[in-house]
Amino acid sequence: xxxxxxxxxxxxxxxxxxxxxxxxxxxxxxxxxxxxxxxxxxxxxxxxxxxxxxxxxxxxxxxxxxxxxxxxxxxxxxxxxxxxxxxxxxxxxxxxx
Numbered sequence: 001x002x003x004x005x006x007x008x009x010x011x012x013x014x015x016x017x018x019x020x021x022x023x024x025x026x027x028x029x030x031x032x033x034x035x036x037x038x039x040x041x042x043x044x045x046x047x048x049x050x051x052x053x054x055x056x057x058x059x060x061x062x063x064x065x066x067x068x069x070x071x072x073x074x075x076x077x078x079x080x081x082x083x084x085x086x087x088x089x090x091x092x093x094x095x096x097x
Contacts, residue, residue, distance in 0.1 A: 040053060050065070
């Protein structure tokens, strides 16, 4: 083989490797096939570097406040109960209008 084929093959392999790494990071594929007890249910940016995060851990949804310097547990509910509360609130609003 000539040097051009070697170099082009190395470039192709490097590009495929970079693409695979990007896809894994983009879609958060940390442990494919391994069940995780921790799952991010929802997140909301409330500032340039501040977030609210709902994390499901086991059978509990935990609300976390995240800043550059700390992570604070703001509250917790049984898993899925937040969805029920949102439905109740929506129904209450619709009944008043």
